[in-house]
Amino acid sequence: MLPKILLLSNGHGEDAIAVSIGQAWSALAGMEPGEILVGLPLVGEGSSYRRLNIPLIGPVKTMPSGGFNNMDARELWRDVQGGLWGLTKAQLGSLKQWTAQGGKVLAVGDIVPLALAWLGKADYAFVGTAKSEYYLRSPVGEWLPSTQAWEKWLGSAYYPWERWLMTRKNCTAVFPRDRLTHASLLSQGVASFPVGNPMMDGLNPRDCQPQPLQPGQSLTITLLPGSRSPEMERNWALIGQSLTSVLAHFPDTSVTFLAAIAPSLPLAPLMAEVETHGWQRLEDNNVELLSNKISCLIKGPVYQKSQARLVLSQQQFADCLHYAQAAIAMAGTATEQFVGLGKPVISFPGSGPQYNPYFAHRQTWLLGESLILLDSPEQTGEALKRVLSDGERLEAIARNGRERLGEAGAARRIAEVLRQQWG
Known part of the structure; x- marks a missing residue:
């Protein structure tokens, strides 16, 4: 029997990706999502989880920034004033309480759910949605003109402390968003798997045969x-x-x-x-x-x-x-x-x-x-x-x-x- 999984995500899009993977996991088990999954959305109210009746194990709350405090110090300060620190502490407590009972953790998003999954001390996997080598390199691996010297020195879109979290013994799998990022992580000892990007699931992409717009065409x-x-x-x-x-x-x-x-x-x-x-x-x-x-x-x-x-x-x-x-x-x-x-x-x-x-x-x-x-x-x-x-x-x-x-x-x-x- 497949183990129960805690889905840990930090954003509207990340929630949707976590839930789509959770649905596939429950299908493998032949069970309803609510029977083999629990959720902990770190940002927002977790509507994607609620639609599938996936139980939430900790408190949830919409922050003033809407989840984008990592892009602006002012937004981060607004979130802190809105109770971010207390919410995160309570969520970590709920996470540790759940992992102490067994089960696995699937973290979806950036370093925040990744770090919390590690702190939970259970086996965990990570779906990285926020970072890509394309931010730094061309499709053939050459540095972009916009890439800074310190980014070249670090050698990867993922910082050393993020890669450290990905190479822990209880981090069993990492799923980057593209093959360019997979190649970089794999070369640095990360158990990376190039399986595609879950955000394209449900769209059923068709073969696109682009044609120039013709006169009279709508x-x-x-x-x-x-x-x-x-x-x-x-x-x-x-x-x-x-x-x-x-x-x-x-x-x-x-x-x-x-x-x-x-x-x-x-x-x-x-x-x-x-x-x-x-x-x-x-x-x-x-x-x-x-x-x-x-x-x-x-x-x-x-x-x-x-x-x-x-x-x-x-x-x-x-x-x-x-x-x-x-x-x-x-x-x-x-x-x-x-x-x-x-x-x-x-x-x-x-x-x-x-x-x-x-x-x-x-x-x-x-x-x-x-x-x-x-x-x-x-x-x-x-x-x-x-x-x-x-x-x-x-x-x-x-x-x-x-x-x-x-x-x-x-x-x-x-x-x-x-x-x-x-x-």
Whole structure:
């Protein structure tokens, strides 16, 4: 019988990845997730766990930063004032109490869940979502011009103390996000397994055959403003400005914008914002799209402006990604998932705490030529026109996305490796 696993994660995207691996683990055991899994989300309320009735073993709380205190000292201080230290101490106590009874720990995220898993003293595995060698190196392993001398001296995206935690006797497996990072960790004695990136699971990536936009062809663009309020509303205002630029550069093209909005977020502020840009609400509550003779209805409030439609969807995230030729994004995980499908993304920095200039530039290192970072929303239309008219560039973007994000099915492959290690 497979052992019970504690899923330890620190963020909305990390929760979803942990739960997807947990589902694969419970399927191997022939049991319901709540029977063989427990969870401890270190950031937020753990909605991904609750949807599958996975019991939580410790306290949870949403911090003022929304989980991005590692990017800004001011946000960290806000979290400390909001009770971060007391929450972390209580969570560590719950973790130690649970591991004392047996079972294994799967840590998903960055050094925080990795360190807590080590402190729990049980066998643990680590899924690293936050770091990649692509932040420092090209696909062939050469240092990027942006790589600092001290980063070259350290020799890896993962710091020595992080690698130390990965090489402990009770750390039985590490799953990096890409093969470039796997090769680096393996060369430094880490038990690394190149099984792919779980964030692509559930999207069912199809073979992307990119073609330049032809005269008279309709254009579909996905909008990804992020998932945390109030930053998302600020991002949405910038994206609204970019839509004006798109319409100005595609005056003879039928354009559909698909806004993929997190189900937990209210639509009213977003609807009010687009109305200030001259969009008119329609009576229909869905938009029909056609791709490769396959029809799809995207449901949600629909707006119209000149030759364009805009639909705000909260339930069809994968469809919003699949049916678009490009995206305008100010998000983390969602942007990476779109790139993984082999398509170009236009972006511009916001004010944070997540999607600030520093994060945006780091994301270009991570995602390479697939992410086109602009200085301002007003440049969006021109940038889209250039990339969508260049067939060779679109083919390179498709190859780049597959290389950096990998294929679907990683959650199942991780569960199978863990069964070999722990079963």
